[in-house]
Amino acid sequence: MIKLLIIEDHPLVVEGFKNLIDSRDDFSLCGIAGNAEDALLLLKSCLPDIVLLDIMLPGMTGLELIDILQKDYPKSKVLVVSTYSQRYYVEAMLEKGAKGYLLKNAGNDEIIEAITSVYYDQTYLSHEIAFSLRKNAGQPISLSHREIEVLKLVADGLTNKEIAEKLFISPLTVDSHRKNMIAKLEARNTASLIKIAVENGYFSLRNDTNELK
Amino acid sequence: MIKLLIIEDHPLVVEGFKNLIDSRDDFSLCGIAGNAEDALLLLKSCLPDIVLLDIMLPGMTGLELIDILQKDYPKSKVLVVSTYSQRYYVEAMLEKGAKGYLLKNAGNDEIIEAITSVYYDQTYLSHEIAFSLRKNAGQPISLSHREIEVLKLVADGLTNKEIAEKLFISPLTVDSHRKNMIAKLEARNTASLIKIAVENGYFSLRNDTNELK
DNA sequence: TATAAAATCCCCTTTTTCGTGGATTGTTTG
DNA sequence: CAAACAATCCACGAAAAAGGGGATTTTATA
Secondary structure (H helix, E strand, C coil): CEEEEEECCCHHHHHHHHHHHHCCCCEEEEEEECCHHHHHHHHHHHCCCEEEEECCCCCCCHHHHHHHHHHHCCCCEEEEEECCCCHHHHHHHHHCCCCEEEECCCCHHHHHHHHHHHHCCCCEECHHHHHHHHHCCCCCCCCCHHHHHHHHHHHCCCCHHHHHHHHCCCHHHHHHHHHHHHHHCCCCCHHHHHHHHHHCCCCCCCCCCCCCC | CEEEEEECCCHHHHHHHHHHHHCCCCEEEEEEECCHHHHHHHHHHHCCCEEEEECCCCCCCHHHHHHHHHHHCCCCEEEEEECCCCHHHHHHHHHCCCCEEEECCCCHHHHHHHHHHHHCCCCEECHHHHHHHHHCCCCCCCCCHHHHHHHHHHHCCCCHHHHHHHHCCCHHHHHHHHHHHHHHCCCCCHHHHHHHHHHCCCCCCCCCCCCCC
C-alpha cells in the first residue's frame, strides 16, 4: 500500500488525483494540502511514502518546501507535479532531491507509472522531459547566484551603473556578468537574454498578488 | 439541463471537471477534447450549451479556437478555464466573446457558479480577475498589432535595423514603436519592456515543442 | 465625415551596451 | 594539489538604444 500526500492548490487537479488514487487499491491518500503551511502540518500525522508536490503554490513555493521535506521527512519521496517543463525547474527540483518529475498533462497510466516507479526508488521523469534532458545533456546551462542576481536587476531595467551601485561592485563587473550570461544562454543581446531567461525559468515571473498589471 | 463540452489537455483537470459534472443532475457532459481539432469534430454532434475552454492547448490555442467557436457555434457559450490571470489573456478572450473566465485554482462552488452564471447569460469572472480588472480599469494598456510584431522580434534579439529589414520599414519607425511601447508599459528600457510584456502575456513564451532549452 | 488611433518617418545628443580581448583573487572539488 | 569555476576588475572602439522632441499619412470608427 502506497501512502500519498497531495500538495497542490488547484482543486480540479486534486480531484483528478483523488479519483485516480481511489480507483486503485494499492494507493491510499493520507492528506491534501493547498499550500506549504498546511502541508507541513499534515506531514507529521501523515508520514506519506510519496508526496505529490506542485511547484507553484501560494506563498511558499515547491522549490522552498522541498528543502524542508528533504530535511525533516527524508523517508517521504517527492514526486513533482508541474505544468512547467523548463529545465531550470526540472534540474532544481531533481538536485534538491525529488525522485520524479511529472507533467500535468500526463495521463492516468503515466501517473501510475510515476508513482510506482518512485515508490520503488526509481527516478521517474515524464517522457517529454526525459527526452529533452537527454538530448540537451552535456553542457547544462547554469547561471551562478551572482549572475541571477544581476539578471533580475537587468530585467527590472537597471543599467550596469545602477546595478553596480546597488551591489557595491564595479560597473565593469556587472557588464562582465551580463556578457557572460549572453554568451552562456546564447542570447543576442540583453532583450533576448531576458526572454530566454524567463522561458527557461531562471527567474520567476510569478505574480504573488495575482493582480493584472 | 446544461450541456457541457470540455476542451482541455490536462487529463487530471478533465477528471476533476468530470467528477463535478457527474455529481450534479443539472449538468451533463457531452464531450471531452484534448485539442482544438478533436474539439471541432465533437462540436458538431455535441452542440453544447457551454464550452469549458482551456487557453493553452497543444497545436491551436484557445485564442484561435474561440474565433471559430464564435463564428460556427454562436449558441455555445464559452467559459474560459485557465491558470493564466494576465490581463492580456483575460481581455483578449473576453473581447473575442468569451462569457466567463475561470481560474484553475477555483473551487467547486466557484466553478458551479461560473457555469450557471454563463448559462443564464451573465458574464462570470473569477474573483481575483474581477477585482483586478476593476482596480486597474481606466486606461487599459494595450499594444497595437504592429507593436506586438515588433516586440516579438525585439525579444528575439534583433536590432532596430534588422527588424526594419524584416518588416520592410525604416529603422526609425521600429525605434518609434520600441519607444512607444516603453512609454506605454512604463518600462525603463528594452530589457524591462520584455519582462513586463512577458509578465502581462503580451506575447506567449509557449514552448510548442515542449523542449528544455 | 470628423476625429482618433495607428503606422510611418525624421533629427540630435547622450548614454548604454556589445564585442573582443584580457587579468586577478578566491573557493570548490575531484 | 591542480583544475575548474565564480566573482571581481580593466581597455578600447563600434554599435545600438534612450530621451526628447516633431511630422505625415493611412485606417478605423463613432
